[in-house]
Amino acid sequence: MTIKDPDTDEETTTERGSAEGNRLEDSTISINNALTLGYRHLVEFGAQATRNDISYRFNMSEADASLDRTQRGTQYSLYLGGRGDASREESGSLEGAPWLAYLL
Numbered sequence: 001m002t003i004k005d006p007d008t009d010e011e012t013t014t015e016r017g018s019a020e021g022n023r024l025e026d027s028t029i030s031i032n033n034a035l036t037l038g039y040r041h042l043v044e045f046g047a048q049a050t051r052n053d054i055s056y057r058f059n060m061s062e063a064d065a066s067l068d069r070t071q072r073g074t075q076y077s078l079y080l081g082g083r084g085d086a087s088r089e090e091s092g093s094l095e096g097a098p099w100l101a102y103l104l
Contacts, residue, residue, distance in 0.1 A: 017061045025053040041084035050075045 003012050032046040051074045058067040 019057075019059045019061075021055075021057040023053075023055045027051045037084075041082065043080070043082040045080045046078070048077045 004010070005012070028048065028050045030046065030048040033044070035043045035045070037043055051072070053070075053072050055070040056067065057069075060066065
């Protein structure tokens with residue numbers, strides 16, 4: 001941007017702008033298992049781990065203002081659940097109300 005001073009006819013050029021960068025890396029490992037117990041019962045269990053690496057950068061060209069942040073986080077989870085219906089005699093189907101559900 002160029003500004004002309006009306007008193008001195010001098011031109012002053014100023015550069016203005018900004019640069020911004022975002023980076024996100026998300027890594028997830030998941031293990032899911034199912035175990036049939038007897039004729040009408042199913043137990044499901046598993047684990048998951050997620051890691052996030054996040055960085056944010058912001059720079060202004062006309063000032064010394066800048067922002068540079070990096071954060072990391074890891075989340076672990078386990079689950080155990082089951083379903084079955086001991087009162088159904090006809091098909092041995094695993095459909096029915098859940099009898100156990102637990103989440104950490």
